[in-house]
Amino acid sequence: MMEWTDRHCRAFHRQLTRNALLYTEMVTTGAVIHGDRNHLIGFSDIEHPVACQLGGSDPKEMAEAARIVSEFGYDEVNINVGCPSDRVQSGRFGACLMEEPELVAACVAAMKDAVDISVTVKCRIGVDDQDPEEALDRMADATFAAGSDALWVHARKAWLQGLSPKENRDIPPLDYDRVMRLKQRLPDQFIGLNGGLQTLDQAEPYLQQLDGLMFGRAAYHTPQILGEVDRRLYGADADDVSPWAAVKAHMGYLDDQLSKGVKLARMTRHMLGLFHGRPGARSWRRILTVEAIRPGAGLEVVEKALAAVSPAGSGLEAAE
Template identity: 55%
Template sequence: MSRLPPSVIDAARLAVAPMMDWTDRNCRRFHRLLSRRALLYTEMVTAAAIVHGDRARLLNHAAAEGPVALQLGGSDPAELREAARIAADWGYDEINLNVGCPSDRVQSGCFGAVLMKTPELVAECLSQMAAVSPVEVTVKCRIGVDDQEPAEILPRFLARMQEAGVRRITVHARKAWLQGLSPRENREVPPLDYPLVHQMKAAFPGLHLSINGGIGSLEVVREQLGVMDGVMVGRAAYHQPWDILGQADVLWNEAPPLGSPVEAAQAMREVIAGHLRGGGRMHQITRHMLGLFHGRPGARQWKRILSEAGSTGDLATYDVALAAVAD
């Protein structure tokens, strides 16, 4: 596999996790405004959808979103190879294979977290993808699933990925239970095992390992970077974007691009105006911005005004919401 460009390795110090129904192109546009540096991910896209579906709708993204990684879901090596070949023309900075999602829909397709049980198949999928991809192919996995013993299964899994040529892996530090827990519960109920993931970094110094799961502040990100190569933040980056991404560039010893959440909201106004001129709806963007003022005066009014506007919201509505937090 080709090595990652330095810019992607650098960006991987902090990544925003791929999250279904959340990290779409409008969300990434907003997140990129907050941080010039963090690595952003798409929602998971199935290989079958890319091979057989509307590729432009699924893969189109703006160059300004970069660095941005495409996450694929699938378990058929030939289909994943074809999806990676197609995606090569769309200018992503990385292609990532999902070996961590525990949802019923993913399990029924025999991919996601269930693939932790078949590392040989994962290795073949990755080899096929890498053969046609001009950018690095990476993996996001769990520490194990169901009755697997993470301390036994995770090092074996990582060793097999390394043998397959993978150089960067993100580990969600929770086991996934494929039966009995909902996807939401799988993000909260299984206990976090940060020490095990830290042990993996010591055991595999040649791998670039990022840690994911339960990380809710930039302070914790800094702590984890004392041990790990990178940190991936999910829900906290989405629900508290200013607290995580608005200050994230200090991790690279750079000043944040904006000085306050009000400045961010003001900067997004022109983005929203352009989206409306192009026939889009305001809530397609503002639904990703509801947490911008989390914990700050006016946050409740901001969220209420934008939420109640729904699909009929316009710039006048946005200005009312902005006035509630700009006083």
């Protein structure tokens, strides 16, 4: 989700769900410790609850980065043990750490000593020729023993050799049953499922056995599914948030950021998939894509794009 789930994306997604935990892009410990922190991990208060995902493998650096993240006000800090890119491998973090569960556990322990917020891990079921039964059990046992508050499992092996990260999105097959077996073995630990979840209808049944669901690309490309999350997954006594209502609610944030010099296109690029499958969706995307990049583009572009989407059956009139 690099370059996708930035602060503007998260602020927009928060208009659709009040309860879902939102995740940052992965940021390296070196960047957090030595870089422009406000640019890298700054966020708006409206994003809560929000977690910062770190990439790294040195326990001392992970602890220092976690401390900084905690001081910024994040609700959780997460260790990335899933990204398969070459850049991540060369830095000794991401999915290659599946081969070093004891090192990940040392990072968890150091971070737990440094902060009071939740420390969690997101991993794969294995890498390359590892046996997923042994590899995932070792990671889970080591990190929970070190104090991890949750383990999010991307239910697909990461191939570090021979496949590109793009190819690895579909190959090898997902293995949700492996995650279920882990939960059965560790019934008292928080085990969440990630990988390939596309709709709430597909994903919701897994909550009968697991503790959480993590949506990535589906939430980005079709964010309207987030409008149902509070009612369906959190039991909120509230109506679903329609795409139209979400845009209306987001106008204040857009206006505030525009006044601070943020370009409209930086924010609206995350909104392109909102009306996917609805009448007028193509016009919505076209207007935002073409007109938001023009110098001085403001809220009028969003209003024009919204007017191009048919509100029939949206419930917007009642919401207003």
